[in-house]
Amino acid sequence: MTSPLDVFGKLTVEPVEPFGLMVRPTEPGISITDVPPHTLARWCGEAKVLVLRDFEPLDKESFLGYAQSWGQLLEWPFGYVLDLQVHEDPGNYLFTPGPVPYHWDGAFAAKVPSYMFFHCRQAPTRGSGGATTFCDTTRVLEQAPDEVVTRWKDTQVRYVTEKVAHYGGDVTTPLSSLHPITRERVIRFAEPLDPAEYKNPVSVEIPGLDKESQEALISDLQQRLYEPDAMYAHEWADGDFVLADNHTVLHGRQAFHADSPRHIQRIHIL
Numbered sequence: 001m002t003s004p005l006d007v008f009g010k011l012t013v014e015p016v017e018p019f020g021l022m023v024r025p026t027e028p029g030i031s032i033t034d035v036p037p038h039t040l041a042r043w044c045g046e047a048k049v050l051v052l053r054d055f056e057p058l059d060k061e062s063f064l065g066y067a068q069s070w071g072q073l074l075e076w077p078f079g080y081v082l083d084l085q086v087h088e089d090p091g092n093y094l095f096t097p098g099p100v101p102y103h104w105d106g107a108f109a110a111k112v113p114s115y116m117f118f119h120c121r122q123a124p125t126r127g128s129g130g131a132t133t134f135c136d137t138t139r140v141l142e143q144a145p146d147e148v149v150t151r152w153k154d155t156q157v158r159y160v161t162e163k164v165a166h167y168g169g170d171v172t173t174p175l176s177s178l179h180p181i182t183r184e185r186v187i188r189f190a191e192p193l194d195p196a197e198y199k200n201p202v203s204v205e206i207p208g209l210d211k212e213s214q215e216a217l218i219s220d221l222q223q224r225l226y227e228p229d230a231m232y233a234h235e236w237a238d239g240d241f242v243l244a245d246n247h248t249v250l251h252g253r254q255a256f257h258a259d260s261p262r263h264i265q266r267i268h269i270l
Contacts, residue, residue: 011035013043018229019136020049031056032241037070044115044243045182048136049232052241060265063119067267074106074113074268084264092200093193097260100253101191102135102225103202105246105268107159108169113268114181116244116251121263123236130256131233132242132264134249137187139230141176148220152176152187155217159190161202172207175221179247186248189221225250236264 012024021043032040032055044050058066064081067073073080087095094100106112124130141149155175179186192204206214225231233254234242244251246268256262 008039015047016049016051016232018232019047019139020051020134020232021047022051022053024052024054029056031058033058033062033066033069040243041070041115044245048138048245048248049134049234050243051234052243053237053239055239055241057239058119063265064267067117067269070115070269072270074109074111074270076109076268080267082266084266085262086258093198097130097256097258097262098198099255101193102133102222102250102252103190104188104250107171107173107188107190108161111270113246113270115269116242116246117267117269118240118242118244119265120236120238120240120242121265122261123238123240124256124262125260128257128260129254130260130262131235131254133252133254134232134234134244135225135230135251136232136249137225137230138184138248140187140224140227141185143227143230144224149176149185151217152221153185156207157189158205158207159202160205161193161200181247184248187221187225187250189225189250191222191252192218236262 010026010030012026014022016022023043032052040050060081067080076082084094086097104112105116118132144152152175156172157175158170158172160170173188175189176185176187178184190202190204193201204218206217209217
C-alpha cells in the first residue's frame with residue numbers, strides 16, 4: 001500500500017464542469033484508502049462534489065471500513081451500506097429504473113449526514129441513462145434576485161411520505177438555511193412526487209400559502225435548480241467513488257433502461 005505521505009504526487013486533480021473535482025491516480029495500485037479522509041473532506045468542501053476514478057476497487061467490507069475511518073456513520077434498518085439497484089418487487093422508487101427527483105438525504109432521519117459516499121459496483125451501459133444529478137444550491141442562491149432569496153429564507157416546507165422502505169414520516173423544514181459547518185446559505189428542498197407516477201410518493205406543502213402561490217413558488221424554484229450552470233450529471237464508470245456535501249447539494253437520478261445494469265453502494269457519514 002502506498003504511504004499517505006507519498007500519495008499526493010501520484011494524483012491528478014482537475015475541475016469538473018460546471019462544478020466539482022475529478023481525482024485520478026497517475027499509476028496503478030493506488031487506493032482511496034491511501035488518501036487521508038481530511039484531504040478528501042477539504043476537497044469536497046471546496047468543490048461540493050468529488051469524483052474519484054481509476055482507483056483500486058474495494059469490496060463492500062473495505063468500503064465500509066474506510067468510511068468508518070472518517071468517523072460516525074448513519075445506520076439504517078438495513079445497516080450502513082445501501083445497495084442501489086433495481087428490485088423485482090420494489091417498495092420504493094429508488095429501486096426502480098425510473099427518475100429520482102432532487103432531494104437531500106436524511107430529511108426523515110434522526111440526523112442529517114454531512115457526506116454521501118458512493119461506490120459504483122457496476123455502471124449502467126453507456127448511453128442507457130442512470131446518471132446521478134447534483135445541484136449546487138449555493139450557485140442557485142447566488143444567481144437568484146435578492147427578493148427571491150429573502151422569500152426563500154422566510155419559507156417553511158412540509159414533507160409527508162409513508163414509511164415503506166427505510167425512510168418516511170412527516171417533517172417541516174426551512175427552505176433555506178445555513179450550512180452547519182461553513183455557514184454558507186443553502187437550499188433544502190425535495191421535489192414533490194406524484195402518486196400516479198411514483199411508488200412511495202412525497203407530498204410537499206408550504207404552510208401559509210394558497211395552492212396557486214405554492215405551485216408558483218415550487219415551479220420557479222425547480223426551474224432554477226435545473227439551470228445548467230448549477231447542475232452536474234455524473235455518468236458512472238465501473239469503480240467510481242463519489243463524495244458529495246449533503247448539506248450543500250441536492251441530488252437525484254436520471255432514468256435508465258430497465259435492462260441496463262446499475263449497482264451503486266451508498267454510505268452516509270455524519
